[in-house]
Amino acid sequence: MDIELSNETVAYQSDFPQHLCNMCGKCCKAITTAYSYEELKKLAKEGQEEAKVFVEIFKRYNSVDEARAAVPDHVERILNQLKKNNPDFDESKVTFFYCPHLTADNKCSIHSIRPDCCRRAPRNGWSLFPEDCGFKGWQFQHKERVKASVRKLKEYLLELDLLPDDYVLQTRGKTVKEMKKFIHEKIKPWEKYGAALW
Numbered sequence: 388m389d390i391e392l393s394n395e396t397v398a399y400q401s402d403f404p405q406h407l408c409n410m411c412g413k414c415c416k417a418i419t420t421a422y423s424y425e426e427l428k429k430l431a432k433e434g435q436e437e438a439k440v441f442v443e444i445f446k447r448y449n450s451v452d453e454a455r456a457a458v459p460d461h462v463e464r465i466l467n468q469l470k471k472n473n474p475d476f477d478e479s480k481v482t483f484f485y486c487p488h489l490t491a492d493n494k495c496s497i498h499s500i501r502p503d504c505c506r507r508a509p510r511n512g513w514s515l516f517p518e519d520c521g522f523k524g525w526q527f528q529h530k531e532r533v534k535a536s537v538r539k540l541k542e543y544l545l546e547l548d549l550l551p552d553d554y555v556l557q558t559r560g561k562t563v564k565e566m567k568k569f570i571h572e573k574i575k576p577w578e579k580y581g582a583a584l585w
């Protein structure tokens with residue numbers, strides 16, 4: 388049986404659905420990045436916005452165990468994902484951060500001026516948030532929406548294969564070759580999440 392969400396539900400859950408947050412505070416208490424602290428400092432000096440947030444706003448835990456004690460399930464989930472992505476993964480090289488602006492009742496004390504990365508969280512359906520995060524359903528829907536769009540693009544690529552590369556697509560103002568390049572660029576950011584198999 389097909390169950391369709393009403394337009395109202397879809398709109399309610401779409402852009403910037405910050406109201407879905409149940410304020411467990413876990414994502415503000417354990418944050419990590421692919422970069423070492425030294426690399427972050429260098430990137431921050433070069434002006435990279437997210438690196439600046441890590442260096443200027445977030446605080447470092449002294450050890451992974453300290454982070455584990457603060458948010459056991461979320462930290463374990465992150466570590467498991469890192470292990471899955473890298474068989475040579477070394478836990479001692481991971482740095483966890485926490486935000487000092489989270490209040491004791493899990494509110495953001497700088498909400499109106501919080502950094503962009505917090506405003507856009509969770510960035511997409513694949514962002515690693517706790518199992519009981521209020522965005523779980525939104526993340527599932529986001530993933531399915533992205534997969535459906537990528538599948539459509541791939542179908543269009545197959546149609547374009549039927550035309551010569553120098554044929555001009557009147558409605559797009561592009562040649563088939565240019566259009567294929569454009570579509571491949573659209574798909575590229577999702578390859579790290581498995582787009583090749585969708």
Ligand code: SF4
Nearest residue numbers: 408409412414520521
């Ligand atoms: S983990 Fe999810 S529900 Fe908890 S504070 Fe973060 S966004 Fe909100």
Ligand code: SF4
Nearest residue numbers: 415486488489495505
């Ligand atoms: S700035 Fe606010 S939303 Fe961002 S991590 Fe800190 S407490 Fe959480």
